[in-house]
Amino acid sequence: MYTTMPDQQPIRIQAEQIPFIREMAKITRNMWRFGWDERNGGNVSCILDEQQVAQYLDIHHVIRRFEPAFPVHELAGRYFIVTGSGKYFKNVIDDPEGNLGVLRVSENGEQLELLWGLSNGAVPTSELPAHFMSHIERLKIDPQHRVVMHNHATHTLAMTFVHTLDENAFTRTLWEMCTECIVVFSDGIGVIPWMVPGSSEIGRATAQKMKEHRAVLWPQHGIFGAGATIDEAFGLIETIEKAAQIYMKIAHLPIQQRITEQQLTDLAQAFGVTPRPGILKATI
Ligand code: 13P
Ligand code: ZN
Numbered sequence: 001m002y003t004t005m006p007d008q009q010p011i012r013i014q015a016e017q018i019p020f021i022r023e024m025a026k027i028t029r030n031m032w033r034f035g036w037d038e039r040n041g042g043n044v045s046c047i048l049d050e051q052q053v054a055q056y057l058d059i060h061h062v063i064r065r066f067e068p069a070f071p072v073h074e075l076a077g078r079y080f081i082v083t084g085s086g087k088y089f090k091n092v093i094d095d096p097e098g099n100l101g102v103l104r105v106s107e108n109g110e111q112l113e114l115l116w117g118l119s120n121g122a123v124p125t126s127e128l129p130a131h132f133m134s135h136i137e138r139l140k141i142d143p144q145h146r147v148v149m150h151n152h153a154t155h156t157l158a159m160t161f162v163h164t165l166d167e168n169a170f171t172r173t174l175w176e177m178c179t180e181c182i183v184v185f186s187d188g189i190g191v192i193p194w195m196v197p198g199s200s201e202i203g204r205a206t207a208q209k210m211k212e213h214r215a216v217l218w219p220q221h222g223i224f225g226a227g228a229t230i231d232e233a234f235g236l237i238e239t240i241e242k243a244a245q246i247y248m249k250i251a252h253l254p255i256q257q258r259i260t261e262q263q264l265t266d267l268a269q270a271f272g273v274t275p276r277p278g279i280l281k282a283t284i
Pocket of ligand 1 (some may be wrong): 087125197
């Protein structure tokens with residue numbers, strides 16, 4: 001591993017010092033600490049710029065090639081850092097090279113070129129179809145988009161057992177749980193039916209929802225979140241999970257007072273956000 005500074009010779013550095021590897025190692029550790037990523041649960045992918053990668057890695061040296069589940073012409077030439085399939089988030093910090101990989105989608109969109117990591121024959125996350133299809137949809141809407149994150153956020157997952165899965169009603173309930181929820185996810189939450197994970201079908205269904213929402217619930221499984229940065233995608237899931245935690249604490253208790261429809265409207269106005277239409281009048 002090397003990096004170059006202006007007017008200097010290349011210098012050797014450790015993987016842990018490369019900012020985009022370090023950031024992935026830190027976030028996966030935090031997700032595990034929150035209890036959202038038991039065993040190998042969860043996966044993260046982040047789009048990187050070519051210059052960002054070329055500063056530290058030899059982009060002309062392809063270590064291995066993979067066939068994606070389907071051609072991804074829309075992402076041709078794009079660079080990603082991704083988590084490996086079957087890898088435990090708790091271990092990333094001690095062995096980034098064995099648990100993460102830096103990939104490029106080939107120029108024809110039909111292959112994945114491994115530039116770093118995924119050592120000992122590791123492969124990218126099994127949810128790559130959902131990640132790639134979500135990246136494609138989010139980039140169409142938001143050129144700043146970079147990150148897709150999946151995990152098994154505990155209370156969010158729990159809530160999918162006891163709350164209706166109507167996405168407007170689900171969003172409305174979450175907005176009512178913490179004052180700032182409507183500001184953080186005014187675009188609401190998309191909900192897909194229960195499906196087999198790792199398939200192209202669940203990827204397509206997730207990406208379809210990503211056209212209108214940055215957060216998509218997988219009932220009895222977990223959540224997908226998207227954002228311009230790792231902090232943003234994490235913060236989105238963290239906020240939803242906090243609201244779901246409040247719901248799971250209070251849903252069975254007599255409610256004495258709640259955040260009203262008018263207060264939600266006032267919040268949206270004060271923070272300059274437009275709540276997704278059809279939610280404020282939704283029945284819970
Ligand atoms: P991977 O280990 O393949 O990323 O799968 C984990 C997961 O959460 C599947 O939904
Ligand atoms: Zn999962």
